[in-house]
Ligand SMILES: Cc1cc2nc3c(=O)[nH]c(=O)nc-3n(C[C@H](O)[C@H](O)[C@H](O)COP(=O)(O)OP(=O)(O)OC[C@H]3O[C@@H](n4cnc5c(N)ncnc54)[C@H](O)[C@@H]3O)c2cc1C
């Protein structure tokens with residue numbers, strides 16, 4: 158049985174109190190929300206904070222406000238996000254992404270903030286300590302080399318959050334609060350293409366809320382590839398959001414890929430849709446653009462080349478759904494792995 162290492166535990170009741178504790182404890186402290194990512198990582202000694210600052214009792218992180226846009230507290234569980242009618246009806250891509258994270262039990266515990274700050278993943282890293290010691294560890298933790306690309310100076314571990322690509326395609330911003338003040342960041346800018354140092358968030362900052370603009374006339378969707386249809390991390394996520402005129406001409410579009418690099422990949426494929434209708438040819442062109450932008454590495458599940466090949470197909474499913482095709486059968490077949 159894998160046991161947790163010893164740690165000091167704080168359970169503040171407000172964001173201000175949590176921020177003060179983080180400022181005092183320094184970089185050896187980490188925030189914990191649902192713990193569904195952090196606790197397994199601690200058991201495997203991938204992350205060993207001396208102090209945990211729990212956000213579970215911070216009611217201020219449960220905010221839910223629907224006005225000129227939608228504000229979601231970072232402490233909302235993914236189940237709460239999925240059960241919010243404003244998300245289901247107005248931000249479909251986020252709803253689909255959150256509903257496909259892990260399993261119902263994990264969504265009951267796991268939070269939106271934790272999902273956005275999720276550690277990057279790699280086959281050589283998400284292993285127990287003995288396994289990692291047997292390969293002399295790797296540079297993300299305790300070692301010096303990257304086993305995925307031995308010449309690489311940068312860790313290539315994969316961004317595996319489902320909600321981030323969806324939220325980025327919807328134009329989300331996040332609020333970061335520390336004892337020194339607060340700042341708002343466009344969600345895409347929260348991420349860096351570095352598997353070790355993957356967030357621009359400072360260790361003393363708490364992600365408190367996600368703000369979504371009002372999206373009149375937009376449609377959005379999220380398509381996920383994973384080994385097990387019941388629950389699994391993404392090995393590809395496609396988030397697409399489109400605003401089209403009454404005749405179907407695209408006026409604005411964003412396509413963001415998940416699980417193909419160390420951060421959600423904002424593609425340029427959305428731009429080439431603008432001014433066009435979503436015909437089969439235009440959709441195929443967007444798929445090819447995304448396929449060539451995606452550079453998945455051989456450090457996650459299933460064959461690398463096959464994963465790159467299906468990017469175009471998944472972008473196609475997403476865009477066909479947004480133009481109004483009935484894609485329920487395709488979704489069902491992907492979930493049941495018969496496609
Ligand atoms: C078997 C299994 C399957 C999973 N499948 C998926 C999947 O399909 N898709 C997916 O996206 N995830 C998956 N996960 C990962 C995880 O369950 C979810 O990402 C979950 O949303 C994490 O939220 P949490 O609140 O539990 O985060 P925690 O584990 O509490 O924290 C995760 C990280 O975020 C930081 N953090 C948490 N909250 C904040 C905050 N408010 N401000 C700043 N930093 C914060 C923590 O310090 C930590 O680094 C899976 C996990 C397991 C165990």
Ligand code: SF4
Nearest residue numbers: 279295303304312313
């Ligand atoms: S990408 Fe390389 S350095 Fe990063 S976790 Fe994997 S093996 Fe380690």
